[in-house]
Every structure is written in structure tokens, then in C-alpha cells.
Amino acid sequence: MREPAIVFTPTLDLLLVFTISMPIAGWAAIRIHRKFLCGAYTVAGLAAAGAFLYGLFLDVSQGTVISTPHVGVFSAYLRIDMLGVFMATISIGIGLAVAIYSIIYMEKDTGLPIYFTLLLAIVSGMVGVVFAGDLFTLYIFWELMCVSTYVLVAFRRGRSESIEAAFKYLMMSVAGSATAFLGMSLLYGMSGTLNFEGLALAFGQAQPNAWLYLASLLILTGFGVTTAIVPLHTWLPDAHSVAPSPISAILSGVVIETGIYVLSRTCFSAFLSIQAQWLAIVMALSVITMVVGNVMPLLQNDLKRLLAYSSIAQVGYMLAGLSIGTQLGLTGTFMQIFNHALMKGTAFLCAGAILYTLGTRQLDEMAGIGRRMPITAVAFTISLLALIGMPPLNGFVSELIIVTSAFQANLAWLGVTIILNGILSAAFYLRVLRVLIQPIGSEKVERAREAPWVMLLPICFMAGLIVLFGLWPDPLIRFTQQSVAGLFSFVGQVVG
């Protein structure tokens, strides 16, 4: 019998093939002294994966669920629904923007083949996580994603701060993964299966017992580390600020949100019977997360560190949407994930462009840089205003949906907290804007020039999308609603 050529859907196969072949292609590119070919190869791989993802989108858009490889002995397989395609779109999109940007940004670094290999590995890991049909497959791809990020945070290995940040990140994140893995083992011991459908059927109607509560807490703690829920967030500002800027964009824009996806997925499959109590814990954590994430940046003078803290605040908004637990709340959460990937991605890429031309991350050394780099400054302004939640930009739409769903679910205090936090966040975002348009302060800024066009291309494209989805959010809302309906599919099965 002939083996099937495609193992895990064309998209993921292609990403993995490009990941594995990248070192060889990169080595060849370095040998013929065409460094940009490393980046071009990555961009080609991601673009091809994106094209195949569209085919997958057409397949699942009728509400069907693709299971592949067909269930064998171990029932470890991929289960692709709209939500998986939605999250994979974000990962591949941001990956593509970051890959284009890195061609110039990382030009002067050595080890480019390794860099692009790890970049592809992060994207394949994320796509694998969101396509996974059981917790075991999810865990493998999760580790693929995490291990690649540890190495990329430490990519500039000659600098003590990157080694320190990477070490801190590795310690916390691995301890978290191991804890979540222990939680999975308890779920496995209780039900004998790890696939989401089986877990939903096994626990949906059963009387919850102490083990299930324990497993849910272990999984919340474990994935909460990578998601940067507040008591476990301390690695994030270090790792996101010292990583190379494109990597910060992908870490803040998509990697931490993958954790939110995992939490929502487990919440709506394994923890259906204890959902109310579990979501109450998440709600309390979300409020703490957004308050800490909005107060800490006020004290920062490092631009990338400030943006990293504001990611924590955004995670707080997403968790708030999840903790409301209604279909509208989840729609808000996943729209916020999509929008945050665009907004924070643009913001980090702009910060990277400033770092590239000026060589500093300190806010007071970049006074007036907006006058010398007008295109970057305009895109940066758009992304920061969207992060505040200004109409008519996309951040406003998703925050509005979360707040509306809070009011609908009789949680007015949560909605008010989110609005107050939005106002608080304006304080530090506007401070960055003031620095951009101040009179020019130093000789270094005077001599600065606009970043190269290859770097401006993804920045401008993403800034354009921010405005587009702010003015015309309907298609995005529809796409998100369909995706979230997939998340709720087990609820109907269990009740009905």
C-alpha cells in the first residue's frame, strides 16, 4: 500500500519542510554571498503555506471539521475547524510580515540560516498548536514553538542581557509546560483519552470531582506562564524587550495569544462541567493582569519594555472576554487577538525601525525622531492610537465588543474596569507620541534617516490593515463569529 504523501494538511507539511530545509538553503545562500536569499526562501515558504491555508479555509468554511491523519491506534491527530484556520491566518500573516522585515533588519547579524529556521519553527509550532485535535499533539507543537523562542530571545548571544532574559524565560516557561503536562496526565488518567471531543464527552455531564479541579488549576497555571497572566508575567518584559525587534513582534503579537487559544479550547472541552468556577478565577486574574499591565508602563523609559508591558494589559482584556464565557465575549476575545497581532506587531516593528536607525531603545534619546522618520512615525501613531482603543481604528471595535458582552452578561463592573483601564493606558501611549513629535533633541536624531523600504513595506501594510478593519470590521466580525461557533460545538453535543 502506498503511504499518503501528505501527513498533516498541506499548510503544516509545507511549513515543516521549509523549516527542515532552511539550514541547507541558508548555507547555500551564504556560500554564494546572497544573504537576502535566506529571507526570500522563508518568505516563499510562508507565502505558499498561506496560499494552501486559503484552500483549507474554503474546506472548513461550510462548518465541516477536517480530521487528519485518519484516526489510527493512538487517536493523536489534527482536528481543524474554523477557529484553527483563524488562528493560523494570524500566525502565518505576522510570520510573513516579520520575515520580510528581517531581511534588512537582521542583515548585519551572523547565523541568519539559524534565525530563519527558528522563525519558521515558531510559525509551524503555532499552526500545529491551533490545528491539534488532542492535548498530546498540542503539547508537542507547543514545545516546538517554545524551544524556538528561547533560542531566538538569546539570539544576540554576545550580550549579557539577552542571555539573562532567555534564561529567565526558559526557566519559567519550562516549569509551566511541565505543570500543564502534569495536569494533562490527570485528565488522561480520569478519561483514558486526550482528544478534545473525548474529553468533552467524558467530563461534560460527569459530576466534577477534586481531581478535575486540580487538573484545571494545573493547566491554567502551566499555560498561564506563557500567556503572561499576572503573577506569572515577570519573564515577559525582559524577554520581549531584549529579543530582536521582529521576534518581539511575533512573541507579543501571536505567541502569548496562542496560550489564550489553548485556555479557551480546554475550557470549552475538558472543563465544561466546572466552567463557572474556572472562569471566575480567570476573571479575577484578568482584572489584576490589566491593571498591572497598564500601571507598570508608566514607569518605563525603555520603548520596547513599555510595549511589552502593554502586551500584558492586552492579555488582560482578552482574558476578560474569555471569562465572560458567552459567544459574544469569546468573539471579542478572538477579535482582540487578531487586532492585537496587527497593532502590537506594527508597534514593535516601528520600534525596531527606530532602534535600527538610532541604535537606542531609551525614550528620552529619541526625542523628535518623528520629524526625521515621518512614514514610520505615522504608522507608529496609528498603531498606538489603535492600542488605546480610539475609534475608528480596529482596537476600538474589539474592545467595544468585549465591553458590550460584559454589560450583557450583567458584569457591568468588569466593563467599567476595562474602560477605565483603556483611559489609563492612554497616559503612556500618548507619552510615546509626544516623544515622537517633540523638537529634535540631539545630534544623533538630526542625522537619522527613514528606514529602508523593505522594512517600511510590512509596517505600512499592517498600519493600512489597522485602519481598514477599524472602518470596515464586518468581514472580520463574521469570520470571528464563525470561528467561535466552532469552539462552542462541544457544548451542544454534551447538552444535547
Add this chain to the structure above:
Amino acid sequence: MLESSYYTVFVFALWVIGIYCLATKRNIIRLILGIEILINAADISFISLAAGMEGFVDPLGHSIVIVSIGLAGTVSAVAITLIVYAYRQYGTLDVRELRHLRG
């Protein structure tokens, strides 16, 4: 349904030891060992629970553990590489000295 046995008690004891090790030890190598203890706790849990199925030993648990051992090896390799670079930068293995980042 899951019942508490000596294995579960052992697993949680190991988990507590691992967390204690991460919280109190200063030597970076010991921290890596703490991480390994945490992962092994989860592995032992999978193995013992796979034997608890009715009538047979579930191969799924064992295959998960084999993959997990591989992943643990990868993680330690990355961690030890980082330790080498940290030692070159800071000249010490004391984790309290790694504090250039603040705030």
C-alpha cells in the same frame, strides 16, 4: 475514575520537590535539575495512570512519555547552552548574579 494511590502521592511529592528546587537553589545547574524533576513527575504520572485502565496497559501513555523524554532532552540542551554563555558573560553560576535587567 482516578483514585489516589502511592504513585499519585509520589508524583505530587516529586512535583513539590521540583518547585522547591527552582525556588531555593542558587546554582544554575541545580535549577536545570529541578526542571528535569518537574518533567519526570509528569512522565511518571502518565506511566502509572496508563496502567490503571481497565484490563490493559494503554500504549498511548507510553508513547506520550517517550516523546516527552525527547522534548525534555531538547530543553536541557538549550538550557545548558545558555548556561555556557551565561558563564562566559558573568563568570559565575550563581543565579543571583544574573540581575542586569530591572523593573
